[in-house]
Amino acid sequence: MATEGNAANVTGKVSPRLMVVSDLDNTMVDHHDPPNERLQSFNKLWESEFSHDSLLVFSTGRSPVLYEQLRKEKPLLTPGIAITSVGTEIVYGDTLQADKGWEEILDQGWDRNKVVELTKKYPTLKLQADTEQRPHKISFHIEKSEAQKVVPDLTAAFEREKLAAKIIYSGGYDLDILSQAAGKGRALAYLLKKFKSEGRAPKNVLVCGDSGNDIELYEVEGVNGVIVGNAMEELVSWYDSQADKGHVFRATQRCAAGIVEAIKHFKFDSSS
Ligand SMILES: [Mg+2]
Structure with a gap:
């Protein structure tokens, strides 16, 4: 069901006018909107105003397998870049060619087997499906009350063992252990640095999210x-705790309609 987006622009030599970096579940995709109106x-806005000179990036916690599944279920545009598995995998356009430079960065100090070994002490950590276990990500489900005990304990164990690993808890249920250098923010910073070095830094960047792994x-x-208007409590309380909020807009609309609202709020649609 996925439709053509802006895959061509990713290899372009010019700076994108706008780079939208959006989470998928409950941000770009509203699972409570069956006709997909948002x-x-x-x-519609992207294709008429932006796709010719801007760059669309999806950044999702989903593995490539579950990302492809969502593309079959929902009319998602084809992004120039897809960042999957919580910022541990970067692939370009339709070719799905992986960014090898990013993989090398994530390898540094990462010992997957040792991390797996340490997690075995916690029976409340339930491994997610095999498709979600990735080279630089190990994923579990865990209830919120249990996570409050396990997260600090495991973090201390990583430090003690000098393992370059970090924990991201999201949605009140998903616990991901990633290579220390990974994450949605690190992956975006890597791409921006790369674009800058190639002389094509985007003129504006808009990041869009709804939950903890988007922070x-x-x-x-x-x-x-x-x-987005339907954001989870963990993201809203992060926002409330920030002294400097000027660069972040809290939309009233749900999901993709909130992204459209933000594009208008920041006047990105009139800066051509
Ligand atoms: Mg989400």
């Missing part, structure tokens, strides 16, 4: 952000 309203996106230097 997603279609974003797609890093708003912390990347120089970006604007939108927190």
